[in-house]
Amino acid sequence: MPLVQVKSKSQITLPQRVRRFLDIQEGDYLEVKIEKNTVVLKPKIILDKLPTFELSLAGEAMLQEALNDVKAGRVEKFDNVKDLINDLHK
Helix, strand or coil: CCCCCCCHHHCCCCCHHHHHHHCCCCCCEEEEEEECCEEEEEEECCCCCCCCCCCCHHHHHHHHHHHHHHHCCCCCCCCCHHHHHHHHCC
16 A cells, blocks of 8 residues: 655645546545545535525415424325325325
8 A cells, every 4th residue: 555645735636546446636626534644535426506596476385384384293104105196195
C-alpha cells in the first residue's frame, strides 16, 4: 500500500493508481470517516436539488390531512407493495 504525506493546509495527494481504480476525477467529492482509528475515504455523488413547486389549495389540504394522519398514528404498515395496492382499492 503506498504512503501519502500530509502537506501544507492538511492536503494529501491520492496515488494515481488509486484514483484510476476508483475513477476519482478532479472536483469529485469524498466522504471522510474514521473507523477503528482508520481514515476511510468514500467517493460520493452530489445530486442537484429538485426544482421547487407549489401545490394547489386542494393539494395543500391533502398534504395537511396526510401529515395529520401520520401525527395521529392513523397509518398502516404493509409487508409488500401488492398488499398496499390492494388496500388502496378497498
